[in-house]
Amino acid sequence: MTTLNSEKVFRDPILGFIHVDDSIILDLINSHEMQRLRRIKHLGVANLVFHGGEQSRFQHSLGVYEISRRMIQALDDNEKFANERHWDHENDLLVQAAALLHDVGHGAYSHTFEHLFDTVHEQFTQKIIVDPSTEVNAILKTVSNDFPERVAAVIGKSYPDKRVVQLISSQLDADRMDYLLRDAYYTGAEYGRYDIERILRLMRPIKDGFAFDIAGVHSIEDYVISRYQMYLQVYFHPVSRGMEVVLENLLIRAQEIFDKDPDNPIFFPIIRPIFALKNKIDIQDYISLDDSVFNTAFNIWQKVDDKILADLSKRFLDRKPLKSIVLNEKTKDLIPSLRKKIKDRGFDPKYYTGENDATDLPYESYSPKTGEEGIKFVYPDGQQVELSKLSPLVEAINGKESIDRRFFFPREMLSNPEINQLYLKYKKTY
Amino acid sequence: MTTLNSEKVFRDPILGFIHVDDSIILDLINSHEMQRLRRIKHLGVANLVFHGGEQSRFQHSLGVYEISRRMIQALDDNEKFANERHWDHENDLLVQAAALLHDVGHGAYSHTFEHLFDTVHEQFTQKIIVDPSTEVNAILKTVSNDFPERVAAVIGKSYPDKRVVQLISSQLDADRMDYLLRDAYYTGAEYGRYDIERILRLMRPIKDGFAFDIAGVHSIEDYVISRYQMYLQVYFHPVSRGMEVVLENLLIRAQEIFDKDPDNPIFFPIIRPIFALKNKIDIQDYISLDDSVFNTAFNIWQKVDDKILADLSKRFLDRKPLKSIVLNEKTKDLIPSLRKKIKDRGFDPKYYTGENDATDLPYESYSPKTGEEGIKFVYPDGQQVELSKLSPLVEAINGKESIDRRFFFPREMLSNPEINQLYLKYKKTY
Amino acid sequence: MTTLNSEKVFRDPILGFIHVDDSIILDLINSHEMQRLRRIKHLGVANLVFHGGEQSRFQHSLGVYEISRRMIQALDDNEKFANERHWDHENDLLVQAAALLHDVGHGAYSHTFEHLFDTVHEQFTQKIIVDPSTEVNAILKTVSNDFPERVAAVIGKSYPDKRVVQLISSQLDADRMDYLLRDAYYTGAEYGRYDIERILRLMRPIKDGFAFDIAGVHSIEDYVISRYQMYLQVYFHPVSRGMEVVLENLLIRAQEIFDKDPDNPIFFPIIRPIFALKNKIDIQDYISLDDSVFNTAFNIWQKVDDKILADLSKRFLDRKPLKSIVLNEKTKDLIPSLRKKIKDRGFDPKYYTGENDATDLPYESYSPKTGEEGIKFVYPDGQQVELSKLSPLVEAINGKESIDRRFFFPREMLSNPEINQLYLKYKKTY
Amino acid sequence: MTTLNSEKVFRDPILGFIHVDDSIILDLINSHEMQRLRRIKHLGVANLVFHGGEQSRFQHSLGVYEISRRMIQALDDNEKFANERHWDHENDLLVQAAALLHDVGHGAYSHTFEHLFDTVHEQFTQKIIVDPSTEVNAILKTVSNDFPERVAAVIGKSYPDKRVVQLISSQLDADRMDYLLRDAYYTGAEYGRYDIERILRLMRPIKDGFAFDIAGVHSIEDYVISRYQMYLQVYFHPVSRGMEVVLENLLIRAQEIFDKDPDNPIFFPIIRPIFALKNKIDIQDYISLDDSVFNTAFNIWQKVDDKILADLSKRFLDRKPLKSIVLNEKTKDLIPSLRKKIKDRGFDPKYYTGENDATDLPYESYSPKTGEEGIKFVYPDGQQVELSKLSPLVEAINGKESIDRRFFFPREMLSNPEINQLYLKYKKTY
Numbered sequence A, B, C, D: 001m002t003t004l005n006s007e008k009v010f011r012d013p014i015l016g017f018i019h020v021d022d023s024i025i026l027d028l029i030n031s032h033e034m035q036r037l038r039r040i041k042h043l044g045v046a047n048l049v050f051h052g053g054e055q056s057r058f059q060h061s062l063g064v065y066e067i068s069r070r071m072i073q074a075l076d077d078n079e080k081f082a083n084e085r086h087w088d089h090e091n092d093l094l095v096q097a098a099a100l101l102h103d104v105g106h107g108a109y110s111h112t113f114e115h116l117f118d119t120v121h122e123q124f125t126q127k128i129i130v131d132p133s134t135e136v137n138a139i140l141k142t143v144s145n146d147f148p149e150r151v152a153a154v155i156g157k158s159y160p161d162k163r164v165v166q167l168i169s170s171q172l173d174a175d176r177m178d179y180l181l182r183d184a185y186y187t188g189a190e191y192g193r194y195d196i197e198r199i200l201r202l203m204r205p206i207k208d209g210f211a212f213d214i215a216g217v218h219s220i221e222d223y224v225i226s227r228y229q230m231y232l233q234v235y236f237h238p239v240s241r242g243m244e245v246v247l248e249n250l251l252i253r254a255q256e257i258f259d260k261d262p263d264n265p266i267f268f269p270i271i272r273p274i275f276a277l278k279n280k281i282d283i284q285d286y287i288s289l290d291d292s293v294f295n296t297a298f299n300i301w302q303k304v305d306d307k308i309l310a311d312l313s314k315r316f317l318d319r320k321p322l323k324s325i326v327l328n329e330k331t332k333d334l335i336p337s338l339r340k341k342i343k344d345r346g347f348d349p350k351y352y353t354g355e356n357d358a359t360d361l362p363y364e365s366y367s368p369k370t371g372e373e374g375i376k377f378v379y380p381d382g383q384q385v386e387l388s389k390l391s392p393l394v395e396a397i398n399g400k401e402s403i404d405r406r407f408f409f410p411r412e413m414l415s416n417p418e419i420n421q422l423y424l425k426y427k428k429t430y
């Protein structure tokens, strides 16, 4: 570790200060690839509903780094309670670098983006870390030749030391801990808050990861419930999703135009590679993409000849969401007739309707798929118990996926009284 | 209503400002009986665990008044959504006076106090309101001759207009709404917060009370869960209860001494009537009692000849709680032997041990006992649904009493290694 | 006023909720021109120093609207204290529309932008409001044919009713009241907070505007001091200004390239008009510009042949600020030699250095230039006194311009020990 | 230092957690003398104006301890910046014990109390620490025989190491840092907040104490201004002082009665010694006194035969403050006539009027009286500059005493229109 002459701090409205005393971390923060995250909003389009939610992936990444740093400190402070083994400080920089870089491969509006272009941001994160063309890679290599691969392995969950992986990816990892607090702060949602100071204080190193002193059951129950509520109230919000469907349909239309006419000048050079190559895109071309590039594309496209692309682009920039009704046993049979009415009104359902499922698994005491375990607590005598056994609230949502499935259609259809009535009836039943 | 020349406001750290524009309310606030509540702590002995929790019943009463005032305003603002009937402003002062006075009959350390002296604070509240010897009564009578009785009926839940009663006493009343926020603020607990502004905004008058727009499900779910968590984490805290048992045993001992020797001068005049008459105490003598009087009694008693009374008084003032273990299937058979060891150590179990049950019913969709109903939501089409049907979290705790039952014993017993081990084993399993 | 069926609210992290009950306001919010402000950061480049400060002009505009709405309500509530005349509700919509639209003509990175392109955002704001090509204009015209002109006159301070103007432009207007709170919240600065609820409560209508009850002296002193501190600590921050100088030099270079070769394809269609026409730009072309368009230009330009433009573009996107030293009596003579060393090192001083003055007039009891007066207080007997006469703190800064003048140069120069020493010596003396 | 098995924490609403890992500190907290501070309100009677301000000296003492602990940690973390010498950890426990105990000798309602009984709480603090009859003394002696004296010397400012003294007593000491934040939190005042985390981070050990990195000028300016505002707005509040005058006059009357008839049974045993012996009171008798004892005395006295004592006691308990007007050049000549009218109305001016001066010296760059210096800043090159030279705001209040001098009289006099007019005229000119 190359210690800085003096600690560098960044004022952070959520965590107070972000402390950096390793020059590698400072260099990574200042790298081309990390600075790009300043131009990618953390919440995608949700700021179009919660106008405060304009925070970038950059500040989230700083936050995840800082929380990982505090977790390490907590494990260190609390290792006197450990029965198994102590935290190995060799891993400090590895954890902190992985935390800082965990989202470096995120695309603009990534939810929609990945779906359309068949990209997986986790893979691009790893590529950016191990690709010799990036600044991030060069900085990590100053630690050791295999350090980039080790950092990538931690993010990819294939790193052998599970304790290291858990700090970055688990049901109570630095990533989730940061985004809950941060998204709550910026959106103004009352949910999302929990007692991070207490949770860190009660963290205990165990054999394959970390657990919590039994005194922390209610604080962590509160964290799990807060996350559950943030999903239902913020991340699932039907109006954001009405904007996502606009965005998705607009990109589908653009891709079709590109596929027919790859030389069409509406695809200016910086935006062309993603339409041409999708997930085969060159890493540097990928890194050039950010929210600004897409917004500029939509800005230009709102005046192109293709009526549908122009209209959808304008709807997106001017925040004209599609409206929606819940899809359930009662409503699903109504869709074909609704779709017909939409078509009759002159809207091509391919571009002016959409189905969108929001899902979240709020907590799992054990994941049969991944073998991942739930959050564990330790008693003074060393006995370990999993959270859902201790909290009836968590047990109530354990393993139960939250789902909200909706059919989206143009707002203009609400002038039809029948559709308006249907809309009102199911309006807020989420 | 006698409007004040200019609105009077009180700065409140939780609600911002408390607004008073009716001179009756201002006079009630300034009355002898209300000012007495400044000398009664809202949380009884819980400030001995959460040192910030020193707030008085006086400020809580101002808060309940202010929330009731905002509820009325919300019902008024939102009556355009009402299908049934509008809020009747004739009831404004009635509700506000009942809110302000709802705790006026509370005794010092009332949990213990009522148990020992067989008093019921709700009855004393009503007595103070209707008794012609009180300032409160005289002020209320300036409204109308039967106004004191009407206010008392609202607090006693016998008032015919259930809508009025519900604002003061229900599962989401002004009382609970204030104490959750206030206790959380002063203790520093992370629980107890919820979005009061949103809840008020979504309040809707219905036939027999009030309900909430369906959009408010998550905010109110959050309130119910917050209350549940505050009970388990703050109100049930075993160390407070260890102090309550000391207090209870000390008052039992004092009563025994009084019963044997009613002229004993350790019962100075102001404290004598409650020991002599218990719940038959004269209303003015009751009003003379507050935390200060009892603290002064204990202060004096710590130097009296009766060793047990002196010791318990000193333990109480110096915050020496009894320690405890949970009573459950595994532990209950151990108590007789533990009790014997305590006795062998020279502590009379009658005064140095105790059982204490903390219970709370976090939510009830319907109370078979009282016929009271749960919290209701209205859809745009007027349909009403009760909360537990909409929230799996609330359903998980619906109708299920939280219970924590404990056996308390002197800390000195922990020097016995066997007892210490037992203590540690069950220490934090609440 | 066209009242909405139901009040529309927007969750705001600073003001709680933003309330809209007039359909004109809702339509304005949803207009093309207002939605564009979502893509313009309120703080320009300051988020490159305070990473939380990413809030848009859009949310600021909502905030100014909401505060103007609360001011009107406060004047209404408090008009019983008025000696002169009451608030005229005819002006409600005028004030609110002016508040909402006051920044609608802001350009991207407007500080630098206006300087370079000789545009004045206030003029563009007025143009957008009165130009028949805009959505905003069409919406305002539904009120009355001259309504757009009246709104523009309020923003341009030429509206005859000074009371209306003062709410939007004065030393304690809705604009400043919002941005202080908002910028403090998002940057995490400890300054910038003041007691808005109390200030509104003590607002009193007077003949030509508004004043405050004498009880509010300290709250408003606190507001003035908070603003003073925000300027010195946040808005004057030398690192943001080091980024502004990069931006300015980069745009100067781009303009030179354009002037020589207007057909150069690096000026893609959407960015071309501003370089070609500057402040003569067509209003619709102006409206097309936002932060995203400029960021995309820099993104493209970092790979162009012109080494200087490419390098400065990359420096801007990757946040590589110029370093600086204060310009004062002691340092100003050192600049020529410093400039020479910079040139010798291969940096063209024209593009790699700059002088930048940050200035603010924190308070003026009377402006000889504009005739504008200071903040006034009223005693119960009607007597009026101006703030600086009541507060020694405000008197200490009254009429005194805060100035911070700096010379900026490339960070690379710090490897020269002499320059580094000079830099350290004057580093934090702001 | 005897390290505890596991760190003990106390949840604190202002500082998050209070951390104790030395058993001496824990024993001191649990001592008889410290627990007494739970029954003494920190703000005396100010909770009668700011109803939230009910916090005890006990929690303030925990806060001062915690801040002193963080200061030591900050000095330790930052000693790499020190030119002179490092912090000596030998002093840790000394500083922390002095911080915790600095107010242990405070009396009930001490402002009034000390004036009347000629006691000086600082002297009683030292007595309690060095007197062998106290638990605090016994605990301190387990460290070393002279440890009580050393702790007392630190509090008494006679300890030779000025650096140690400064942490507890200076213009930016742990005491002030805690009470500003704490009083602001509980009263709900908007003033009193400042950035403690940043201030601690910039603390630097210097030769004779501590200074701050030059980057901290604005944070500390903010602290000084906050303190100045808290004094003017909270501590000087004329209504609190109207209650203090009632209290003072009531105790004067009681003393007169006692002096005439020392056996009068209204002086029950626990309250007798202070009237009999004043500052010669036995230390254990002094320790028996707290707010509760005095409140109980007033409670009893409100029914005694002496009309004046009874009336003043009732006024105090029922919060009936005297009203006041400012004493200044314009008003002072009106007092004799006002006093006469009061007498004519049947109020004995001796007991129903009073003059009360509130004074504070907000900041002193150098105290000619004590030789104490102002707050110092260090530049990177080691140069030191005092705060008032760097901040025009601090310079504006440097060395200037804030004074508010008032004449108090019964509220009943306001029914006289002339007096009412006079009262209104000068009402809020503080």
Ligand code: NI
Pocket (backbone or CB within 6 Å): A060, A064, A102, A103, A175, A179
């Ligand atoms: Ni993430």
Ligand code: NI
Pocket (backbone or CB within 6 Å): B060, B064, B102, B103, B175, B179
């Ligand atoms: Ni209550």
Ligand code: NI
Pocket (backbone or CB within 6 Å): C060, C064, C102, C103, C175, C179
């Ligand atoms: Ni603005």
Ligand code: NI
Pocket (backbone or CB within 6 Å): D060, D064, D102, D103, D175, D179
């Ligand atoms: Ni103190």
